[in-house]
Amino acid sequence: MTLADDAITWYAANARDLPWRQPDTTPWGVLVSEVMLQQTPVVRVEPAWRSWMTRWPTPAALADDPPSEAIRMWGRLGYPRRAMRLHACAVAIVERHGGQVPSSLEQLLALPGVGTYTGRAVATFAYGQRHPVVDTNVRRVVCRAVEGKPDAGPATTAADLTAMEALLPPDEATAARASIAFMELGAIVCTARAPKCVDCPFNQVCAWRLSGLPLPEGPSRKPQRYAGTDRQVRGLLLEVLRHATGPVPRQRLDMVWQDEVQRARALAGLVEDGLIQPLGGDDFVLAGDAPSGEVQAL
DNA sequence: AAGCCGTGGAG
DNA sequence: TCTCCAAGGCT
Incomplete structure (x- = not known):
């Protein structure tokens, strides 16, 4: 043996009985599970995966909604850039592959947010290939x-x-x-x-x-610090934006963190990453939530 | 190619 | 309390 x-x-x-392991799970379902499981424990992914798949059963369904909805649905899974990338993934799958998750490893690896692990996982678990x-x-x-x-x-x-x-x-x-x-x-x-x-x-x-x-x-690898980092500030800022129904004034965002320099850096980082959008008048929204006709500040 | 990027639970 | 870590990816 x-x-x-x-x-x-x-x-x-x-084996645990996980929903994405059911035989009727689509390649899209496998891809969504793999991205959600990047650095997030199974217990927290399970309910999120069910909600996500109910709302967006196909890549085309997700691609038809703005990224902001993906960021909201992502909730508190962490690393919300993954939600952005999954949305970008859905768009790419519609544009390049007619809405079908590709089965070739090369094409999978070309998708946003799909790296060495995730690409091979989808090719293997969704399509039964040997990698x-x-x-x-x-x-x-x-x-x-x-x-x-x-x-x-x-x-x-x-x-x-x-x-x-x-x-x-x-x-x-x-x-x-x-x-x-x-x-x-x-x-x-x-x-x-x-x-x-x-x-x-x-x-x-x-x-x-x-x-x-x-x-x-030897010495253990130094653990990442979280408290007091830009990541924590970004998390706090995004938390406010996720729950907002309309544009959020900067004044409201200023309340989440004392240090003005760090706050500004975190906010700029979120804009840079495409997670949020600045509007005219010093307001902010999640990416894709800009009211029609609103002029964006550059 | 180290460092950045969220969040929560276990011990 | 505080440390570690959980199906990584990207620059």
Whole structure:
């Protein structure tokens, strides 16, 4: 038995019942789930995904609404630029691919917000192709089970793809099952903090376990700070805009943060990123919410 | 190619 | 409380 075989057997008995894994899920549904799951936990994505798919069952449906609606529907999933990119994705899919999510990896990777992981995930999980799909879970599982190291590097490298490729069964459909199984294993058994080795199908062969579960060497990677950063200020500003029905005067936005310099920088950043739009008269709206006939300030 | 980009929950 | 981290992407 190979690692892939063991993982697939384990997955068949232990996989979570997630809505985007239902057999009737469209490629669009898979794409939406993958983008939402970028850095956001499953429990928070699930209800958001259901609402999103009910409102916009196809790329064309989303493309017909302004980006502002996508940003509002995104709610508090975090990193709202993903909502913008998903909207841009829908527009691109309509324009370039007749409204159908493309199946070729190359075309997927050309879509906004679709990177190495997401492109391969859609090609694999929506279309059943054989690609190494490497996310943080897969990196951790392979790193531990194969290399015997406690933790993987911070980002997916070409070497990671090569390593996973070597573990994939030759058959397309089986390879796709192996990929989702490795991910699931990393998500619920071979976790970052307290791995449940007793429940792991690899526990007799895992190189990390066989060498006594050594701790990570050297200084840990410095964690990102959040409190007091521009990201927090952007979040506060956008929160106001999301709930507003009409243009929001700058005076209202000024109340969310004391430091004037940082506040201005955060606001300019949101405009720069295309999340919000300045109107004449010192008012702001979410992108695409400008009242018709309103003159935009440059 | 490090650093930026939100948010909330677990320990 | 505070730290870590959760199916990354982009510059």
